[in-house]
Amino acid sequence: MRFSSLLSVSLIAFSTLTACSDDDASDGASAGELNLYSSRHYDTDIALYENFTAATGIKVNLIEAGADELIERIKSEGEASPADLLITVDAGRLWRAEQAGIFQPIDSPILNERLPENMRHPDGLWVGLSKRARVIVYNAEAGLPEPLSDYSDLANPAHQDKVCIRSSSNIYNISLMAAMVSRMGEAAAEEWAAGVVANFARTPQSNDTGQIRAVASGECQIGVVNTYYLARLAASEDPADQEVSSAVEIVFPGQKGNGTHVNISGAGLVSTSPNPENAIKFLEYLTSEPAQLLFANGNNEYPAVPGIAATSAVVELGEFNEDMLNAYELGINQAAAIMVFDRAGWK
Numbered sequence: 001m002r003f004s005s006l007l008s009v010s011l012i013a014f015s016t017l018t019a020c021s022d023d024d025a026s027d028g029a030s031a032g033e034l035n036l037y038s039s040r041h042y043d044t045d046i047a048l049y050e051n052f053t054a055a056t057g058i059k060v061n062l063i064e065a066g067a068d069e070l071i072e073r074i075k076s077e078g079e080a081s082p083a084d085l086l087i088t089v090d091a092g093r094l095w096r097a098e099q100a101g102i103f104q105p106i107d108s109p110i111l112n113e114r115l116p117e118n119m120r121h122p123d124g125l126w127v128g129l130s131k132r133a134r135v136i137v138y139n140a141e142a143g144l145p146e147p148l149s150d151y152s153d154l155a156n157p158a159h160q161d162k163v164c165i166r167s168s169s170n171i172y173n174i175s176l177m178a179a180m181v182s183r184m185g186e187a188a189a190e191e192w193a194a195g196v197v198a199n200f201a202r203t204p205q206s207n208d209t210g211q212i213r214a215v216a217s218g219e220c221q222i223g224v225v226n227t228y229y230l231a232r233l234a235a236s237e238d239p240a241d242q243e244v245s246s247a248v249e250i251v252f253p254g255q256k257g258n259g260t261h262v263n264i265s266g267a268g269l270v271s272t273s274p275n276p277e278n279a280i281k282f283l284e285y286l287t288s289e290p291a292q293l294l295f296a297n298g299n300n301e302y303p304a305v306p307g308i309a310a311t312s313a314v315v316e317l318g319e320f321n322e323d324m325l326n327a328y329e330l331g332i333n334q335a336a337a338i339m340v341f342d343r344a345g346w347k
């Protein structure tokens, strides 16, 4: 896995050098700049920016911080904000940015063609650039606790004292609940949540990696986590991580129903962007194959553009059908999801 990602970096470096010798490439300072506000920070992101600059001559200025902080910053900078693009993870955070009024529609036939409809905001306010699925894991030694093929099974009384999942304030859970509300309505989603709470092995705590470790150790028999955490452990060279990885098995929920809940890493064009053309150029570049490989694989996610391969650790998690619900729906139902969690007593 490590080898293949290094290989792809060098291939990209080569292809951008080739691009530089073409006449449409770098024309120095006149190509301008791009101000990127990003809550993502992976090693491969640096290569992404460098390759883009090498191919276009557009200089990338990067500001990294948490998503909520960046949204606040763009709001407070107002008309004078230098921000062109906001990159963040989870549809819930893109929704917060949309609600804050800091996005404008992206108009790009290239993005419309490359990205499936569920990876694009209906009014073009953001695009999804990579995907993660929220899946069920169980303790391998204890075996598959049946029934366990869908999220609904997490609420089955057969699983009392077995389920570990993080708190209801976590955005991944809020977006999962938003999907449940979309799919089954608030009343049924609340009933489901109450059933899951009744099955908690412990009070919600820790992050997704913490849930995987707790399932591996047997503290919990069942957990709910994002796929990239599983792939990260599987690809780790640390023997302790390898041990944890092989002590859990994965279930892609909903394969007989709507499919497994997926969420996105995505980007929106800031409404006051001083360099909107460069911003759209960058988004189009991010949907090219070499950039998708860096962007998605840097965090063991699924590329948003169909037909591009995930890392081997991700592929080895297995194939599945994804819930095609537009990530915008996850945004719309954020507030309802939080209320459902509250009523169900999910800490």
Ligand code: FE
Residues within 6 Å of the ligand: 226
């Ligand atoms: Fe995460």
